Amino acid sequence: MNLPNITLISFGYFEKELLENTAEAVKNEFRCSVNIKEGHIDLSEFYDQARRQYNGNNLLKMIDAMSFPGSVKTLGLFNVDLFIPILTFIFGQAFLGGRSGIVSLYRFNNERYGMTGDNQFLQDRFKKEVIHELGHTFGLIHCHNTDCVMRSSNYVEDIDQKNQQLCPNCKAQIGM
Amino acid sequence: MARKISILIVDDEESVRDSLYNWFLEDGFRVESAENAKKALTILESDQFDIILADIKMPGMDGLEMLRRIKSLKPDAIVIVMTAFATVDTAVKALKDGAYDYVTKPFDPDDLTHLIRNATKQISLADENETLKKKVVSLENVEDLIGASDAMKNMLGEVESVAQTNSSVIITGESGTGKELVARAIHANSPRKFFPFVSVHCGALTESLLESELFGHEKGAFTGAMYNRKGRFEMADNGSIFLDEIATISTKMQIELLRVLESKTFMRVGGNKEISSDFRVICATNKDLKSMVEKGTFREDLFYRLNVVNIQIPPLRDRISDIPLLVDYFIKKYCTSMNKPPASIDATALKRLQEFNYPGNIRELENIIERAIVVGDGKKITLKDLPLEKTIVNNSTESLDDFEKTFILQILNKYSWNISRAAKALKVDRVTLYNKIKKYELKPADQ
Numbered sequence: 001m002n003l004p005n006i007t008l009i010s011f012g013y014f015e016k017e018l019l020e021n022t023a024e025a026v027k028n029e030f031r032c033s034v035n036i037k038e039g040h041i042d043l044s045e046f047y048d049q050a051r052r053q054y055n056g057n058n059l060l061k062m063i064d065a066m067s068f069p070g071s072v073k074t075l076g077l078f079n080v081d082l083f084i085p086i087l088t089f090i091f092g093q094a095f096l097g098g099r100s101g102i103v104s105l106y107r108f109n110n111e112r113y114g115m116t117g118d119n120q121f122l123q124d125r126f127k128k129e130v131i132h133e134l135g136h137t138f139g140l141i142h143c144h145n146t147d148c149v150m151r152s153s154n155y156v157e158d159i160d161q162k163n164q165q166l167c168p169n170c171k172a173q174i175g176m
Numbered sequence: 177m178a179r180k181i182s183i184l185i186v187d188d189e190e191s192v193r194d195s196l197y198n199w200f201l202e203d204g205f206r207v208e209s210a211e212n213a214k215k216a217l218t219i220l221e222s223d224q225f226d227i228i229l230a231d232i233k234m235p236g237m238d239g240l241e242m243l244r245r246i247k248s249l250k251p252d253a254i255v256i257v258m259t260a261f262a263t264v265d266t267a268v269k270a271l272k273d274g275a276y277d278y279v280t281k282p283f284d285p286d287d288l289t290h291l292i293r294n295a296t297k298q299i300s301l302a303d304e305n306e307t308l309k310k311k312v313v314s315l316e317n318v319e320d321l322i323g324a325s326d327a328m329k330n331m332l333g334e335v336e337s338v339a340q341t342n343s344s345v346i347i348t349g350e351s352g353t354g355k356e357l358v359a360r361a362i363h364a365n366s367p368r369k370f371f372p373f374v375s376v377h378c379g380a381l382t383e384s385l386l387e388s389e390l391f392g393h394e395k396g397a398f399t400g401a402m403y404n405r406k407g408r409f410e411m412a413d414n415g416s417i418f419l420d421e422i423a424t425i426s427t428k429m430q431i432e433l434l435r436v437l438e439s440k441t442f443m444r445v446g447g448n449k450e451i452s453s454d455f456r457v458i459c460a461t462n463k464d465l466k467s468m469v470e471k472g473t474f475r476e477d478l479f480y481r482l483n484v485v486n487i488q489i490p491p492l493r494d495r496i497s498d499i500p501l502l503v504d505y506f507i508k509k510y511c512t513s514m515n516k517p518p519a520s521i522d523a524t525a526l527k528r529l530q531e532f533n534y535p536g537n538i539r540e541l542e543n544i545i546e547r548a549i550v551v552g553d554g555k556k557i558t559l560k561d562l563p564l565e566k567t568i569v570n571n572s573t574e575s576l577d578d579f580e581k582t583f584i585l586q587i588l589n590k591y592s593w594n595i596s597r598a599a600k601a602l603k604v605d606r607v608t609l610y611n612k613i614k615k616y617e618l619k620p621a622d623q
Contacts, residue, residue: 051282057191057194057195083282084191084195084198084199085189085191085192085195085281085282086192086195086196086199086258086281086282086283086288087195087199087282087283087284087285087288088282088283088284088285089285090285093198093199093202094202095198096198096201096202136202141201141202141203141204142202142203142204152202152203152289154284154285154286154289155286
């Protein structure tokens with residue numbers, strides 16, 4: 001049986017190990033095959049001079065316009081500070097029940113908050129938010145279960161508190 | 177399970193609408209958006225939204241004007257206004273016009289989460305409050321007021337109309353007719369229904385006890401007053417106070433009561449602080465207060481203060497047709513409370529019950545049924561379960577006319593409606609008998 005395919009496409013510099021570990025985590029959680037691709041676009045057109053951030057809405061639309069044969073979901077991975085017009089920042093976003101989403105590594109680094117860098121935290125946060133946004137593309141909304149990866153997170157501390165996995169209820173909702 | 181909260185986003189910027197739309201969708205809300213105030217108002221005409229998140233600066237009608245219009249249509253609506261150009265003036269104006277909160281764009285994701293979470297909590301509380309109110313209303317539904325007779329219907333009509341007012345009411349009726357139930361029904365149907373209904377049995381208390389009971393007392397006011405205690409008037413604040421057996425209160429208490437009813441203020445026994453309370457007074461008596469006034473045993477001014485509306489409860493013997501309903505109600509009530517299977521009553525027993533006089537009114541009927549449920553076989557109440565010998569049989573002929581009508585009918589039936597023989601038995605001529613038949617509209621049983 002062919003497993004559904006998810007494409008993770010990175011823009012900018014990402015450590016190979018981080019991408020591979022993330023792909024492995026996605027594979028385990030959604031029982032699918034995962035493709036890692038590298039994207040090359042000029043991000044400056046998504047840059048908002050006034051906010052000094054990158055427009056998450058436009059980046060999501062750009063990812064959504066991409067198509068990869070055999071891939072049911074595509075997630076754009078970035079390393080820049082994302083915003084949407086109404087919010088000061090976002091970690092990522094996705095089309096609910098759609099086929100695309102985006103996540104940025106930018107705000108997951110401890111050093112950004114005046115603390116010592118911790119690669120494990122960085123990787124865990126990234127993996128969780130990638131799974132979280134992919135969960136939205138599968139139609140999952142925010143979950144009230146404190147352990148569930150689909151719990152809404154506004155701060156990195158929120159991300160640290162939840163697990164990397166979907167709770168049984170969310171799993172059941174997507175037929176897993 | 178909590179219902180899905182709905183949010184309407186109103187903003188002229190598409191990117192803002194889309195951002196919020198997706199954000200709220202991911203949170204599981206039902207979301208709609210409108211690009212201007214006019215469209216939002218059109219949407220609101222046909223759909224209900226729990227939260228309206230609206231931009232202040234929009235072309236055409238601005239957010240503040242829209243807020244005012246929404247509030248005039250739906251005062252409970254939760255409207256959160258947002259703007260990119262925050263000034264204290266606009267914020268204050270929005271809040272004064274009834275906005276739930278005010279946020280400056282762009283906002284922190286956590287602020288948005290908190291804002292919506294608080295609004296959602298308020299909606300849940302309002303929903304819960306509404307549900308509880310409905311429950312209270314159903315609990316307060318005075319189902320004990322049973323009866324379909326004209327007398328009862330008239331009385332219930334009076335209860336319904338007087339309940340909506342704030343007027344003092346005197347309920348008169350014989351003992352056992354259910355005066356307190358009527359008082360409770362007035363309270364339960366009034367705008368004061370969510371506040372206390374405080375009942376005081378004036379006849380059961382001595383003058384000094386009644387004074388302390390009604391007005392409360394301060395610690396040390398008298399021997400045994402170890403604590404401050406609220407009086408019944410104070411407890412009935414915003415609600416109703418029911419003064420049963422009002423005719424029994426002393427002259428001194430009548431003066432005190434009159435003063436309280438006029439000023440709605442009083443002092444606790446032994447206290448020196450004036451306390452005010454907003455209560456509605458409902459009184460009951462089985463005495464003729466008017467004749468007491470004439471005799472000088474009840475103050476005229478108090479009588480007129482209390483007797484704004486008078487509700488007369490008919491005695492049970494005047495509403496014999498309600499007995500089957502009442503019997504059925506009491507059977508169900510006592511079978512349930514005694515944990516017995518549903519019972520019924522046989523026709524002979526019911527007929528007999530309709531012939532009773534009931535000096536103790538409904539209370540007496542209730543006691544008869546309760547006893548019958550206790551002593552009966554649990555399935556059917558029969559004649560042997562009824563304590564007939566202790567009850568006066570009702571002739572159901574209160575007036576001479578009633579008596580004459582019943583008697584003539586009996587004789588006519590006895591002689592199979594043979595007019596000549598019936599007239600002979602009655603010792604009247606046939607014309608007189610025909611006139612009586614016409615007067616009382618008598619007819620043979622098979623017609």
